[in-house]
Amino acid sequence: MRKNFALIGASGYIAPRHMKAMRETKNQLIVALDPYDGIGVMDSHFPQADFFTQMEQFDTFVDQFNRQDRLDYLSICSPNYLHASHIRYGLQHGMDVICEKPLVLNPSEIDALRVIEKETGHKVYTILQLRLHKSIIALKERITKELQANPHKVYDIDLTYLTSRGKWYFTSWKGDPAKSGGIASNIGVHFYDMLRWIFGEVEESVVHLKTPDCNAGSFKLKYANVRWFLSVQYGYIPQEVREAGQRTYRSIMINGEEIEFSGGFTDLHTRSYEEILVGNGFGLEEAYGSISTVSTIRNLEPIGLQGSYHPFCPKVLS
Numbered sequence: 001m002r003k004n005f006a007l008i009g010a011s012g013y014i015a016p017r018h019m020k021a022m023r024e025t026k027n028q029l030i031v032a033l034d035p036y037d038g039i040g041v042m043d044s045h046f047p048q049a050d051f052f053t054q055m056e057q058f059d060t061f062v063d064q065f066n067r068q069d070r071l072d073y074l075s076i077c078s079p080n081y082l083h084a085s086h087i088r089y090g091l092q093h094g095m096d097v098i099c100e101k102p103l104v105l106n107p108s109e110i111d112a113l114r115v116i117e118k119e120t121g122h123k124v125y126t127i128l129q130l131r132l133h134k135s136i137i138a139l140k141e142r143i144t145k146e147l148q149a150n151p152h153k154v155y156d157i158d159l160t161y162l163t164s165r166g167k168w169y170f171t172s173w174k175g176d177p178a179k180s181g182g183i184a185s186n187i188g189v190h191f192y193d194m195l196r197w198i199f200g201e202v203e204e205s206v207v208h209l210k211t212p213d214c215n216a217g218s219f220k221l222k223y224a225n226v227r228w229f230l231s232v233q234y235g236y237i238p239q240e241v242r243e244a245g246q247r248t249y250r251s252i253m254i255n256g257e258e259i260e261f262s263g264g265f266t267d268l269h270t271r272s273y274e275e276i277l278v279g280n281g282f283g284l285e286e287a288y289g290s291i292s293t294v295s296t297i298r299n300l301e302p303i304g305l306q307g308s309y310h311p312f313c314p315k316v317l318s
Contacts, residue, residue, distance in 0.1 A: 006062060007032040008086050009077035010039045014100050018075045019045035021273040030071060033058040062093055071095050081179040084109045091120045098125045098276060102189040103287040105181045106295050110284050125281035129268035130194040135261040140198045147223060155224040157254050159191055160312060164247040165232035170212060183215045185294040188230045193290035199224035202293050207300040208309040209316055216310050217297060229310040236315050
């Protein structure tokens with residue numbers, strides 16, 4: 001049965017993936033909201049959807065529509081710092097909610113949303129697409145078998161994620177840690193979730209470097225020691241990658257072995273929607289651990305190049 005969707009945050013980078021997922025799961029976008037009105041991308045997906053730039057107009061439409069029909073889901077692609085309030089809005093207006101990562105900025109907000117879920121009877125889902133990536137699923141199955149054979153095994157992991165951003169990034173809300181949560185929240189949260197999902201809970205966390213364009217640190221998981229490096233600075237991308245004309249570099253090394261997962265990302269939002277629509281999506285409980293991890297990172301003071309730091313760290317200080 002076709003579901004009716006509302007969307008908050010239609011103009012950003014990630015919104016078209018949500019629209020595509022709605023369309024490919026044969027559902028309907030009824031109304032969208034965004035303060036920016038250049039939303040021509042909607043023509044490729046739902047040209048008949050109503051659109052508003054003011055929350056008051058959107059709210060009036062939602063109330064009127066729900067008197068005659070029903071909006072089933074609210075999809076949220078707004079700036080990170082608005083997620084919690086927009087999730088509350090969806091739940092309190094009778095919708096289940098699908099929110100882009102990071103779900104919220106702090107674990108206390110998840111605690112508050114649990115209460116509203118219970119009060120309204122509606123559910124919050126988030127996008128943790130790496131849990132649906134075929135290569136990552138295969139890795140989890142492999143690690144699970146290895147740990148069953150040797151429960152005391154501990155892996156050494158280097159996580160590197162570089163995704164180049166221009167000067168606009170630091171002027172936008174994404175460059176403001178109070179709004180985005182900082183680099184770890186903005187670009188790292190799904191990688192932390194994936195590592196926790198496979199290797200267990202975070203037992204200890206250290207931050208080595210924290211600059212406007214880079215975060216680096218390490219943490220101890222139940223079954224792994226992880227060194228991580230995240231940046232939006234093009235200059236930190238390896239030379240051979242830049243020479244190939246690429247502006248993004250992602251790498252996970254496990255005990256010296258490169259884990260290949262560079263492809264297979266294009267359909268993961270659709271896969272996420274498919275799972276959510278049959279009741280198998282990732283909710284508040286699944287999101288809690290990674291939100292707690294990035295919240296801790298945000299509040300830790302960097303210690304510099306001490307202990308076991310990621311091999312890219314000297315690039316920042318050179």
